Amino acid sequence: MADFLTLYSPATVANMVCGFDVLGFALEAPYDTMHMRLTDEPGVQIVHEDDFHLPTEPARNVAGAALLALLKAAPAGTGFEVRINKAILPGSGIGSSAASAAGAVVGANKLLGGFFSPEELVRFAMFGEEVASGAQHADNIAPAIYGGVTLIRSTDPLDIVPLSAPPLHATVVHPQIEIRTADARQILKQEVPLKSAIRQWANVGGLVAGLLQADYQLIGRSLEDVVVEPVRSILIPGFAAVKSCSLEAGALGGGISGSGPSIFMLSETEATAQAVATAMRTVYEKLGVDFRIHVSTINPVGVRFKH
Amino acid sequence: MADFLTLYSPATVANMVCGFDVLGFALEAPYDTMHMRLTDEPGVQIVHEDDFHLPTEPARNVAGAALLALLKAAPAGTGFEVRINKAILPGSGIGSSAASAAGAVVGANKLLGGFFSPEELVRFAMFGEEVASGAQHADNIAPAIYGGVTLIRSTDPLDIVPLSAPPLHATVVHPQIEIRTADARQILKQEVPLKSAIRQWANVGGLVAGLLQADYQLIGRSLEDVVVEPVRSILIPGFAAVKSCSLEAGALGGGISGSGPSIFMLSETEATAQAVATAMRTVYEKLGVDFRIHVSTINPVGVRFKH
Numbered sequence: 001m002a003d004f005l006t007l008y009s010p011a012t013v014a015n016m017v018c019g020f021d022v023l024g025f026a027l028e029a030p031y032d033t034m035h036m037r038l039t040d041e042p043g044v045q046i047v048h049e050d051d052f053h054l055p056t057e058p059a060r061n062v063a064g065a066a067l068l069a070l071l072k073a074a075p076a077g078t079g080f081e082v083r084i085n086k087a088i089l090p091g092s093g094i095g096s097s098a099a100s101a102a103g104a105v106v107g108a109n110k111l112l113g114g115f116f117s118p119e120e121l122v123r124f125a126m127f128g129e130e131v132a133s134g135a136q137h138a139d140n141i142a143p144a145i146y147g148g149v150t151l152i153r154s155t156d157p158l159d160i161v162p163l164s165a166p167p168l169h170a171t172v173v174h175p176q177i178e179i180r181t182a183d184a185r186q187i188l189k190q191e192v193p194l195k196s197a198i199r200q201w202a203n204v205g206g207l208v209a210g211l212l213q214a215d216y217q218l219i220g221r222s223l224e225d226v227v228v229e230p231v232r233s234i235l236i237p238g239f240a241a242v243k244s245c246s247l248e249a250g251a252l253g254g255g256i257s258g259s260g261p262s263i264f265m266l267s268e269t270e271a272t273a274q275a276v277a278t279a280m281r282t283v284y285e286k287l288g289v290d291f292r293i294h295v296s297t298i299n300p301v302g303v304r305f306k307h
Numbered sequence: 308m309a310d311f312l313t314l315y316s317p318a319t320v321a322n323m324v325c326g327f328d329v330l331g332f333a334l335e336a337p338y339d340t341m342h343m344r345l346t347d348e349p350g351v352q353i354v355h356e357d358d359f360h361l362p363t364e365p366a367r368n369v370a371g372a373a374l375l376a377l378l379k380a381a382p383a384g385t386g387f388e389v390r391i392n393k394a395i396l397p398g399s400g401i402g403s404s405a406a407s408a409a410g411a412v413v414g415a416n417k418l419l420g421g422f423f424s425p426e427e428l429v430r431f432a433m434f435g436e437e438v439a440s441g442a443q444h445a446d447n448i449a450p451a452i453y454g455g456v457t458l459i460r461s462t463d464p465l466d467i468v469p470l471s472a473p474p475l476h477a478t479v480v481h482p483q484i485e486i487r488t489a490d491a492r493q494i495l496k497q498e499v500p501l502k503s504a505i506r507q508w509a510n511v512g513g514l515v516a517g518l519l520q521a522d523y524q525l526i527g528r529s530l531e532d533v534v535v536e537p538v539r540s541i542l543i544p545g546f547a548a549v550k551s552c553s554l555e556a557g558a559l560g561g562g563i564s565g566s567g568p569s570i571f572m573l574s575e576t577e578a579t580a581q582a583v584a585t586a587m588r589t590v591y592e593k594l595g596v597d598f599r600i601h602v603s604t605i606n607p608v609g610v611r612f613k614h
Contacts (some may be wrong), residue, residue: 153513201508
């Protein structure tokens with residue numbers, strides 16, 4: 001039997017404030033650990049080494065579905081065994097399913113000697129996202145595979161724009177409540193006032209310029225969401241308090257990660273990101289809500305391999 | 308009497324496709340010529356050297372209103388004489404009023420030895436735009452004063468982001484028809500589908516990234532407006548033909564300039580921009596509509612002074 005390859009697939013933040021549905025970035029932590037190897041038997045075998053009781057049938061498993069899509073384009077007879085040890089809690093809003101899907105296809109591609117382009121890998125991994133959420137979206141997948149901050153200009157045709165960014169420190173708090181994806185979706189209005197839409201795309205322009213020009217103040221001013229956050233934040237207890245305390249602690253700005261319940265804030269320095277973590281802790285301790293906090297730089301490379 | 312200062316205030320393209328209300332750029336040509344000097348008598352005198360019969364009463368004149376706003380913040384007793392020779396046709400959709408307002412305040416600031424910041428000048432000039440259109444918008448003013456491509460992230464508070472751009476050649480055609488600004492406004496829907504808004508801000512992100520990274524193909528792909536153009540373009544005869552012929556001739560993309568009737572296209576080379584001009588000419592000759600065409604690079608500095 002072939003040797004196992006070990007890889008680390010990162011959590012990601014999608015719906016980056018004003019960049020709803022189009023801007024996301026990768027975190028250094030938390031990350032899932034995956035072991036993969038080629039098998040003599042064609043197809044996909046999934047083994048879970050964690051206690052999340054996720055499905056192991058490949059077509060119903062996020063990593064499995066992504067690999068089945070990849071196998072259709074791979075040399076005939078290819079087979080993979082995947083052992084998954086998730087550390088990114090499913091339902092936390094920091095790309096747990098994307099980590100499984102992205103890790104699986106990046107690992108498979110390594111085992112196949114780099115047969116596919118990053119863009120093809122994103123396409124395969126999107127089939128995994130479809131299993132998880134019923135929709136093929138790429139705003140977690142793309143940063144998990146490309147690293148850094150990515151803009152999904154279009155999903156059909158797929159148009160991924162990696163954006164360089166200055167050093168940024170993210171503080172992510174995951175209040176341990178459940179938001180049903182269906183609720184997070186239904187609450188969104190399908191029409192938005194033109195005025196709000198204009199303000200939103202002005203901010204997207206500002207955020208992209210701020211990142212590319214390494215202008216922290218511009219990044220901060222542009223981290224404003226007048227379309228989705230006012231609606232979705234009501235599903236997250238403590239959201240307003242977390243945001244105001246974080247800004248007071250010096251964060252540049254932030255908002256809902258994915259469709260929640262995690263909330264992320266970006267800071268210029270590690271010290272500020274830690275102060276933001278302290279502020280977040282205080283809010284949820286007062287509210288009596290269990291929580292996890294991650295402080296992490298932006299992961300510039302996406303999935304990493306164990307050397 | 309003090310000597311006259313001579314300046315050239317450029318035409319500008321606002322509502323840069325997906326960047327409706329927020330992105331604009333300055334052209335090298337056409338431009339208005341203005342002569343200004345300090346006067347012993349406080350206040351503003353306007354003299355028109357052209358035949359457009361624009362008002363000369365300062366409060367009702369675009370340049371005059373901008374200067375009156377500036378005078379409130381200038382040393383007491385300051386007075387200006389402004390002689391205006393417009394070459395940018397009023398109502399053409401390439402920032403004729405903005406050229407008057409921007410030229411006036413930039414000239415005044417030169418005469419005052421650089422008393423004001425560019426941002427303050429934009430604020431003063433916006434009072435001129437208010438006289439022209441009833442609204443204080445900055446998306447023509449800002450590129451006229453800053454040059455290049457500018458993002459207006461916000462007008463209140465004013466937040467102008469100058470964007471570097473690779474060499475670009477604009478072809479602007481002005482079909483000699485009148486669009487009433489009131490019509491161009493009323494036709495806009497005040498609500499937009501969330502899906503379209505997301506596509507628009509994905510394109511704004513792509514366009515800003517394309518400009519800053521000098522990625523012509525990304526600029527081209529991002530020059531798509533799914534919100535305003537489908538509605539407003541019906542007011543412009545030949546719009547669809549101009550657009551398709553221009554793209555066939557090699558243009559990266561383009562759309563309505565301002566609220567029309569001018570249409571602009573951007574190209575990577577001067578030769579392509581000229582081919583686009585030929586294509587535009589053919590369309591309007593067939594339609595029997597009089598037109599003017601300008602081929603121009605992006606003006607990187609805005610208002611220029613005669614040396």
